[in-house]
Amino acid sequence: MTTPKTVLFHLSDIHFGLEDRAALAWVERCIAEEKPAAICITGDLTMRARHREFAAACRWISSLGPPVTVEVGNHDMPYFNLIERFVDPYRRFRSIKALLEMQLNLPGVAIVPLKTATRAQWRFPWSNGWVTGAALRQTLAAIDALPSGTRALVTAHHPLTERDPRGKRLTINGEAAMAALAERNVLAILTGHVHDAFDIDQPTPAGKLRMIGAGTLSKRIRSTPPSFNQLTLTDAGIAVTVRNLEAVPTPAMQIGQVPENALPPRQPEDPVAPVRTVPAHDPPVH
Numbered sequence: 525m526t527t528p529k530t531v532l533f534h535l536s537d538i539h540f541g542l543e544d545r546a547a548l549a550w551v552e553r554c555i556a557e558e559k560p561a562a563i564c565i566t567g568d569l570t571m572r573a574r575h576r577e578f579a580a581a582c583r584w585i586s587s588l589g590p591p592v593t594v595e596v597g598n599h600d601m602p603y604f605n606l607i608e609r610f611v612d613p614y615r616r617f618r619s620i621k622a623l624l625e626m627q628l629n630l631p632g633v634a635i636v637p638l639k640t641a642t643r644a645q646w647r648f649p650w651s652n653g654w655v656t657g658a659a660l661r662q663t664l665a666a667i668d669a670l671p672s673g674t675r676a677l678v679t680a681h682h683p684l685t686e687r688d689p690r691g692k693r694l695t696i697n698g699e700a701a702m703a704a705l706a707e708r709n710v711l712a713i714l715t716g717h718v719h720d721a722f723d724i725d726q727p728t729p730a731g732k733l734r735m736i737g738a739g740t741l742s743k744r745i746r747s748t749p750p751s752f753n754q755l756t757l758t759d760a761g762i763a764v765t766v767r768n769l770e771a772v773p774t775p776a777m778q779i780g781q782v783p784e785n786a787l788p789p790r791q792p793e794d795p796v797a798p799v800r801t802v803p804a805h806d807p808p809v810h
């Protein structure tokens with residue numbers, strides 16, 4: 525049986541408090557006119573998890589028509605109130621819970637969350653990702669409970685790349701998580717955090733896992749203008765278009781490897797600076 529075409533908008537790192545208002549107004553128009561089946565926001569909804577930033581995020585999400593999923597990002601836990609950060613780190617994030625879908629089932633595909641942000645870690649910076657055993661078990665159980673033949677799109681804040689080209693540890697337990705996902709019927713993992721888009725086939729012991737990253741809709745840009753991903757799902761897979769106000773073609777918007785964070789690249793010879801490549805996937809849909 526043929527699955528109908530499904531269009532999703534993958535947004536990330538809006539960082540209310542430092543959001544790009546012109547970019548958000550444009551995204552609102554795109555959503556109103558094109559009516560995607562769902563909107564997936566992969567974390568860093570706020571800049572410093574301030575109450576007023578979450579309130580602005582709530583107002584914005586409430587104004588959108590389609591169902592919305594949001595993952596918690598490292599910026600979405602209290603930054604100034606360390607007691608609250610340790611005791612109840614997700615209290616402010618839960619203020620948007622009533623507006624969200626926790627797990628979303630669309631025709632032939634389910635959107636399943638994976639938590640990668642943690643309140644504290646045994647290393648610095650705490651802003652990097654960590655797939656805890658409990659978080660991975662919860663995601664795998666949700667995937668394994670899907671009806672037979674259902675494909676999963678996993679949504680997380682941090683890319684799962686475990687080490688950068690210099691060997692620096694990025695997401696703890698990322699490699700094991702990618703291998704476990706690659707063993708299952710997972711179309712791709714959608715992430716954010718680095719503020720540039722990418723579309724990478726990551727080899728794992730269990731086969732390739734497609735990692736799709738969305739850029740930012742904030743003023744905190746890394747090397748590309750504000751953008752979001754349009755994902756077109758068909759039986760053949762996913763076609764990704766990186767939409768942006770400057771009409772930069774998708775291949776030029778996508779970086780070739782995952783950097784450590786959203787800081788602008790330091791110098792051209794930097795091994796984690798953008799390497800613009802054309803991903804070997806479906807041609808983008810315009």
Ligand SMILES: [Fe+2]
Nearest residue numbers: 537568717786
């Ligand atoms: Fe961010």
Ligand SMILES: [Fe+2]
Nearest residue numbers: 568597598717
């Ligand atoms: Fe982040």
